[in-house]
Amino acid sequence: MSITIKDVEHVANLARLELSNEEKEQFTGQLNAILKYAEKLNSLDTDNVEPTSHVLPITNVMREDITRESLPIEKVLLNAPDEEDGQIKVPAVLE
Amino acid sequence: MSLFDLRLQDVHSKLNNKELTVSDLVNASYRRITETDETIKAFLTLNEENARREADNLDKQLQEGGERGLLFGLPAGVKDNIVTEGLLTTCASQFLSNYNPIYDATTVSKLKSAQSVTIGKLNMDEFAMGGSNENSSYYPTRNPWNPEYVPGGSSGGSAASVAAGQVYFSLGSDTGGSIRQPAAYCGIVGLKPTYGLVSRFGLVAFASSLDQIGPLTKNVEDSAYVLQAIAGYDEKDSTSANVNIPDYTSALTGDVKGLRIGVPREYLGEGIDPQVKEAVMQALKTFESMGATWEEVSLPHTEYAIATYYLLASSEASSNLARFDGVRYGVRADNPDNLIDLYRKSRSQGFGPEVKRRIMLGTYALSSGYYDAYYLKAQKVRTLIKQDFDNVFNQYDIIIGPTAPTTAFKIGDQVGDPLTMYLNDICTIPVSLAGIPAISVPCGTADGMPIGLQIIGKAFDESTVLRAAHAFEQQTEFHKSRPQLG
Numbered sequence: 001m002s003i004t005i006k007d008v009e010h011v012a013n014l015a016r017l018e019l020s021n022e023e024k025e026q027f028t029g030q031l032n033a034i035l036k037y038a039e040k041l042n043s044l045d046t047d048n049v050e051p052t053s054h055v056l057p058i059t060n061v062m063r064e065d066i067t068r069e070s071l072p073i074e075k076v077l078l079n080a081p082d083e084e085d086g087q088i089k090v091p092a093v094l095e
Numbered sequence: 096m097s098l099f100d101l102r103l104q105d106v107h108s109k110l111n112n113k114e115l116t117v118s119d120l121v122n123a124s125y126r127r128i129t130e131t132d133e134t135i136k137a138f139l140t141l142n143e144e145n146a147r148r149e150a151d152n153l154d155k156q157l158q159e160g161g162e163r164g165l166l167f168g169l170p171a172g173v174k175d176n177i178v179t180e181g182l183l184t185t186c187a188s189q190f191l192s193n194y195n196p197i198y199d200a201t202t203v204s205k206l207k208s209a210q211s212v213t214i215g216k217l218n219m220d221e222f223a224m225g226g227s228n229e230n231s232s233y234y235p236t237r238n239p240w241n242p243e244y245v246p247g248g249s250s251g252g253s254a255a256s257v258a259a260g261q262v263y264f265s266l267g268s269d270t271g272g273s274i275r276q277p278a279a280y281c282g283i284v285g286l287k288p289t290y291g292l293v294s295r296f297g298l299v300a301f302a303s304s305l306d307q308i309g310p311l312t313k314n315v316e317d318s319a320y321v322l323q324a325i326a327g328y329d330e331k332d333s334t335s336a337n338v339n340i341p342d343y344t345s346a347l348t349g350d351v352k353g354l355r356i357g358v359p360r361e362y363l364g365e366g367i368d369p370q371v372k373e374a375v376m377q378a379l380k381t382f383e384s385m386g387a388t389w390e391e392v393s394l395p396h397t398e399y400a401i402a403t404y405y406l407l408a409s410s411e412a413s414s415n416l417a418r419f420d421g422v423r424y425g426v427r428a429d430n431p432d433n434l435i436d437l438y439r440k441s442r443s444q445g446f447g448p449e450v451k452r453r454i455m456l457g458t459y460a461l462s463s464g465y466y467d468a469y470y471l472k473a474q475k476v477r478t479l480i481k482q483d484f485d486n487v488f489n490q491y492d493i494i495i496g497p498t499a500p501t502t503a504f505k506i507g508d509q510v511g512d513p514l515t516m517y518l519n520d521i522c523t524i525p526v527s528l529a530g531i532p533a534i535s536v537p538c539g540t541a542d543g544m545p546i547g548l549q550i551i552g553k554a555f556d557e558s559t560v561l562r563a564a565h566a567f568e569q570q571t572e573f574h575k576s577r578p579q580l581g
Contacts, residue, residue, distance in 0.1 A: 018440060023448075044396075051478060058291070080422075
């Protein structure tokens with residue numbers, strides 16, 4: 001499998017990244033090298049191997065569903081780049 | 096001798112006897128930073144005003160008497176991906192250049208309970224992605240043993256600040272070796288605890304199934320004390336392990352008689368610097384002389400670990416870093432055409448090249464059509480790598496090898512070749528994938544640069560790891576040498 005500039009553009013779009021032409025070319029080469037290296041995993045037979053997504057035997061950590069105090073709005077908005085009336089402001093989504 | 100070379104008990108008895116104040120310790124820290132950090136560049140943000148106020152408070156408490164925290168009065172540095180309320184936390188990224196956290200990470204709250212004093216925030220590779228600190232978007236940290244060399248990474252600032260005597264200890268984070276490798280390169284002690292032992296709440300996530308916070312210290316005893324202070328179950332971290340926390344310092348008996356050591360041949364094979372190998376072999380002789388035994392063992396899937404790691408860690412990163420969209424915090428790009436454009440421009444302007452590269456790799460590995468071939472495959476190989484360790488630990492108490500195949504390299508030498516840079520992590524990455532604890536301790540030098548010995552243990556058996564590391568330290572002088580600076 002070889003990655004083309006088109007693939008890089010597609011992935012960049014999925015990742016919400018805007019790449020310069022130079023970056024696109026560089027990443028095409030570098031990602032190809034890394035993925036070629038990763039192909040060595042294919043030499044291992046893993047048909048009967050369970051995947052490890054997490055090393056600890058912990059699943060479904062629950063807590064009691066009780067209402068707790070939230071952070072104050074002023075604190076939550078402290079780092080917001082733009083805000084109005086206690087809400088975070090972004091460009092219009094609908095025309 | 097620096098105040099920070101004193102043993103913790105000696106610092107505390109001097110405080111008791113009024114030979115020393117916490118303000119003296121904090122002053123010594125900032126003085127040393129003023130003297131050396133123009134060269135070393137370990138710090139991104141200083142917490143000077145608050146730290147001096149805190150020192151005054153602790154000195155008052157000292158006069159009044161009463162119960163004191165385990166790390167009372169000790170100047171501490173915190174890696175800049177661990178959030179600190181009211182203290183800038185940038186992850187060495189332009190994206191978070193203005194990020195002022197509204198809460199403390201659990202480890203930071205625990206340091207506050209233990210009454211250490213936070214001196215400032217430490218430089219790192221951007222979002223912990225890298226092994227040299229050259230990926231900091233502000234400036235690279237330099238190795239105190241030779242400023243032309245990298246300090247390692249990603250916790251390079253954490254390691255350099257301890258090695259340079261700027262702080263008593265520091266916290267770092269380790270995803271694939273980011274505590275152990277810089278500790279090795281800077282000639283200090285770095286411990287990556289078992290996954291789940293230390294809370295990740297407030298650690299800005301890179302790869303959630305691998306990330307773990309741990310101490311960087313001058314010696315093993317300090318490492319045990321800091322681990323004691325930060326370990327423990329945290330309901331705010333759903334991957335936190337609910338296990339009993341033993342008394343780590345009581346494990347430091349100096350006795351390793353009968354300890355069974357496995358030495359993986361894969362860690363001493365091709366690519367390892369002969370001087371590093373020689374230092375490891377000498378260390379094994381030291382263990383033998385103390386009554387431990389060692390045998391060569393095999394971790395047969397080692398050669399697959401780096402590919403596995405870069406697929407899994409990058410996939411997790413691509414998902415974790417989706418939160419950096421310029422909406423709620425961080426730097427927002429000017430004049431976006433619409434909301435999607437706002438995400439795109441903010442992310443493209445805010446992230447550096449290595450971060451973009453890993454987001455791209457991870458997004459590709461998780462994308463439709465490739466998930467099974469890359470991500471799922473890597474998760475299966477992770478199982479095989481973990482089983483390698485399980486098999487060895489059926490017959491051995493610890494595993495010993497080098498922390499890194501070489502000593503620190505020169506700044507600029509490996510930039511532009513990400514794959515070679517990734518190969519530096521061959522001895523630390525398998526351990527991270529298995530989630531088990533490991534410590535790096537100084538075991539010699541090659542051409543003036545420090546070499547690290549890696550001691551790996553069973554899950555949640557930090558006590559044996561610390562006991563072995565401490566016994567080795569008692570027999571050697573490596574941990575006592577300090578770089579000559581300014």
